[in-house]
Amino acid sequence: GEEHVRTGFPILYTSADSVFQLAAHQDVIPLRELYHMCEIARQMLTGDNAVGRVIARPFIGTPGSFTRTEHRRDFSLQPLGTTLLDLLKAEGKDVIGLGKIEDLFAGRGLTRRDHTETNSDGMKATLHWLEQDFNGLLFVNLVEFDMLWGHRRDSEGYAQALRDVDTWFAQVQEVMRPEDAIFFTADHGVDPTYHGTDHTREQVPLLAFGVPVRAGVNLGTRSTFADLGQTLAQAFAVGQLAAGTTFAHELGLL
Known part of the structure; x- marks a missing residue:
């Protein structure tokens, strides 16, 4: 970080994932310029040189106390096949993405997007959209579990965030409609009590809730994340995805 501030050169690094990350101090390389660099890298890193995501990692502060900001942006490869979002949109359903969803799917398959950058904003936006009259999928990513507390191994921050979500979910239940179903899940483990900064190898949660959902069902250990996508595709009657086994x-739900 200190050398970057001195030279003005961006910081380039990778991790165990298929990612290419560019970090820069916001006072050295403005956000717009950093995003533009990532757009250029995204165009280059395709084909034989493809990586899943190019990530802009802005930070602030002084040497010894640098801090990442909430202005991270992901520039993803276009999905390689048809997604649940594509099927829903093609059938005229609303597909609303909150948080990083727009980035993760390279903007594809969405009818509306709200690029919330904090858990608090994401939870407020979720309540807002649940109070609207829409027919389709509200896809929410609460970004700070991973970004602020998981990778940074901040177990106290992670615990408080879980308490915040628990309190928020009581508000969610108040605005849910009889036809609404909510699914909680995650895309990987990131144990805040473990050493290092990489992802960790836990089974992720899969919880279903709502009036249409049969209570007390043990969904077991699924063989792929794609099972949830296939389940929603069948519940919405929009066709079948290439991967996954439905538990609708x-x-x-049928």
């Missing part, structure tokens, strides 16, 4: 019948 078990939940009484």
Whole structure:
């Protein structure tokens, strides 16, 4: 970080994931310029040189106390096949993405997007959209579990964030409609009590809730994340995805 501030050169690094990351101090390389660099890198890193995501990692502060900001942006490869979002949009359903969803799917398959940058903003936006009249999928990513507390191994911050979500979910239940179903899940483990900064190898949660959902069903250990996508595709009757085994019948969604 200190050398970057002195030279003005961006910091380039990778991790165990298929990512190419550019970090810069916001006072040295403005956000717009950093994003433009990432757009150029995204155009280059395709084909034989493809990586899943190019990530802009802005930070602030002084040597010894640098801090990442909430202005991270992901520039993803276009999905390689048809996604649940594509099927829903093609059938005229609303597909609303909150948080990083727009970035993760390279903007594809969405009808509306709200690029919330904090858990608090994401939770407020979720309540807002649940109070609107829409027919389709509200896809929410609460970004700070991963970005602020998981990778940074901040177990106290992570615990408080879980308490905040628990309190917020009581508000969610108040605005849910009889036809609404909510699914909680995650895309990887990131244990804040573990050493290092990489992802960790836990089974992720899969919880379903709502009036249409049959209670007390043990969904077991699924073989792929794609099972949830296939379940939603069947519940919405928009066709079948290439991967995944539905559990819509078990939940009484058909």
